[in-house]
Amino acid sequence: MSVTTPTPRNWKRDIKVALSAFAFGATMFGAAYAAVPLYDLFCRVTGFGGTTMRAERPADRVIDHPIDVRFDSNIGAGLPWRFQVDTSRQSIKAGETHTMTYKVTNTSRETVTGMATYNVAPNETGRYFNKLQCFCFTEQTLAPGETREFTVVYFVDPAIADDPNANTANTITLSYTFYRQAQPKPVAQTTGPATTERTN
Numbered sequence: 001m002s003v004t005t006p007t008p009r010n011w012k013r014d015i016k017v018a019l020s021a022f023a024f025g026a027t028m029f030g031a032a033y034a035a036v037p038l039y040d041l042f043c044r045v046t047g048f049g050g051t052t053m054r055a056e057r058p059a060d061r062v063i064d065h066p067i068d069v070r071f072d073s074n075i076g077a078g079l080p081w082r083f084q085v086d087t088s089r090q091s092i093k094a095g096e097t098h099t100m101t102y103k104v105t106n107t108s109r110e111t112v113t114g115m116a117t118y119n120v121a122p123n124e125t126g127r128y129f130n131k132l133q134c135f136c137f138t139e140q141t142l143a144p145g146e147t148r149e150f151t152v153v154y155f156v157d158p159a160i161a162d163d164p165n166a167n168t169a170n171t172i173t174l175s176y177t178f179y180r181q182a183q184p185k186p187v188a189q190t191t192g193p194a195t196t197e198r199t200n
Contacts, residue, residue, distance in 0.1 A: 055130035055155070062095035063158045068171045071100055076179035080108035081142070083178055095158040097132070102150045102176065106142035113141040113181040116150075121173045128160040129172060139181055 069092055071085040082105040092098055106112050116136045120126040135150035142148060154174070160166050 054134075055132050058097045058132065059095040059130070059155050059158060061158055062093055063161060065094040065158065065161045065167075067092055067094060067156055067160075067169070069098070069154075069156075070171060070173040071102075072173055072175035073102060074175065074177040076177055079114050079178055079180040080112060081105060081114060081178060082107055083176075092156065094128075094156045094160055097153065097155045100152045100154070100174075102135070102152070103147060104140070104142065104150065104178065105147040106144060109144045111141060111143050113139050114178040115139050115181050116176050116178045118177075119175050121175070122166070122169050124163070124166040125156075125160065125169050125172050128157040128163070128166060129174065130155050130157055136176065140178075 069090045071088055071090075073083045073085045075081055075083050084103050086101045086103070090098055090100065104114075115138065118134075118136045120129045131152060131154045133151055133153035135152070140148070140150075152174070156172065160169075
């Protein structure tokens with residue numbers, strides 16, 4: 001009867017594999033983090049995935065293409081804010097410039113920072129929904145009980161009427177969601193060099 005001798009474990013190899021896996025994971029995490037602003041920029045330029053466009057000036061014409069614009073406001077988990085919009089709907093014509101006001105209240109007893117993201121539905125209309133003024137992708141810090149108003153100035157590009165994939169959309173929904181952001185750590189302040197009291 002033969003006795004099988006167990007093969008000694010190669011700890012150095014295991015550690016090397018573990019370190020390699022950790023390095024790969026850290027690299028992928030960093031790449032994903034860096035991709036967020038790049039993806040946001042791509043969506044703003046192309047209107048991909050229902051992302052609205054950014055415009056520098058109003059539309060140069062108004063056409064008789066009626067659209068109902070609905071406004072949606074949401075709060076992400078863990079954010080103690082109340083987020084409301086003045087009215088849930090506006091009836092507009094393509095090319096008209098309109099304004100909508102949102103109101104945010106910090107209902108907690110602590111200072112909280114949040115950031116809003118947005119989306120437009122149906123997705124095919126995103127490239128035609130232009131915002132001249134917006135509060136999205138900007139950190140907003142509210143003190144306990146503080147209420148603040150944010151304004152959105154927008155128009156729907158008249159070119160939507162020429163797009164067979166989008167011109168049948170009689171209703172467009174602009175949806176905002178506020179998410180909680182990490183609070184910056186306070187910087188320690190000093191009034192001068194530390195002194196040591198000597199007793200005899």
